[in-house]
Amino acid sequence: MRDSWSKKIFIVLSVALTTGMSSVSVAQDGPILDLGAELEQLKAAPEETHAVTAQTVTKPLANVPPPKENKAAEIAHDKPLHWGYAGHEGPRYWGDLSPEFATCKEGKNQSPIDLRDAQAVGTQGLADLDIRYRDVPLKIENNGHTIQVNYPLGSYIKVGGKRYELLQYHFHTPSEHQKEGFNYPMEVHMVHRDGDGNLAVIGVIFQEGEENQHLNTLLNVLPKQAGKQKIYSALSLNPAHFIPVNTEFYKYSGSLTTPPCSEGVYWMVFKQPVSASAEQIQQFNDVLGENARPVNSINSRSVLKSWSEAVQQEPMYEYY
Known part of the structure; x- marks a missing residue:
């Protein structure tokens, strides 16, 4: 089994690395192997075996009542924690909902935040952002908190030469990040992870304007009820289409914007909004x-911006 995994990983990486693409590109290759789904199935197999074994061993003897157990506690433990907005x-x-969510209240580097040009530090020394996403069959779900599109391995970004695989992208209405103290009507987050488990998220805000033809692909199959993932092999929506023409962006260290609000997330939020019609939004x-989620305090963090403001020349006056 280990040999088969290594072969599949090699196939995925070699396809991604040998495809010639520009810094923001849309690859036209066929769909690649979804190794993540296969690993999840393999993880589930030992649990099923364990369950059968436990049933055989703990079968009660005839006429002997089973020991009393705290079923309520057992159910509560198995039931996922519910949170909302x-x-x-x-x-x-x-x-306060769970000790697992304590960082949502106690964390000092939480996201989202209010992004202000005057407070951000202008620099030309930020690492280059190289985006390489592929067209793949559309995998969409309503998970009860957002509309999420899941991605297989093979689409990624490189930040300063470090590779982060695209896991999924999802939407928030209104935007979570503010610009100059204002929320925009919508925001998309593209979530990535490197080989060590570190997360990097790209944020793009939407403003009301012209119709966004790419969003129609999602709107035509938008799942209105929470449920399982649906796959549309004939449809594809590459999130590279959401990258604005002006690629200036803010960079800061933040967190997940949903529980458990884990920190250490590398955030890059594009300065320029992209358009969507009022009807689409x-x-x-x-x-x-x-x-x-409402914005959080910046605290002692520094927000960087990938551009530096031009030095203003002193105005020249002529007196008559």
Whole structure:
């Protein structure tokens, strides 16, 4: 089994590395192996075997009542923690819902934040951002918190030569990051992970304007109810289409914007919004509702921007 894994990994990496693409490109290769799904199936197999063994060993003897157990505690342990965006399960209370969510309340490097040009440090020394995404069959789901499109291995970004695989992209209405103190109507997050488990997220904000033809691919199959992932082999929506023409971006160290709010996330948020029509934004909002976490304090962090402001020359005056 180990040999077969290594062969598949080699196939994925060799396809990605040998494809000639520009810094922001859309590869036209066929779909690649979804190694992540295969690994999940392999992980599930030992659990199923264990369950059968446990059933055989713990079968009660005839006429002997089984020992009393705290079924409520057992059910509560197996039941996933529920959180949301309103009421007593909203962002204000995430840190109190479970010890696992404590960082949502106690963390000092939380996301999202308000991005302001005057407070960000201009620099030309930020690592280059190289985006290499491929066209793959559309895998879409409504997970109860957002509309998410899942991606197989083979699409990635490189930041300063370090590779992060694209895992998924998802949407928030309104935007989670603010610009100059204002929320935009929508934001998409592209979530990546490197081989050591470190996360890097690209954020793109949407403003109301012209229709975005690429969003129609999603809107035509938008799952209105939470449920399992659906796969459309004849459809594809490459998130490279959401990258704005002006590729200036903010960079800062933050967190996941949903529980458990883990920190150490490398954030890159593009300065320039992209457009979507009012009708398209409304269609997303009808399904998502308001699923944006409020902004958090920057605290002692520095927000960098990938551009430096031009030095203003002193105005020249002539007196008559």
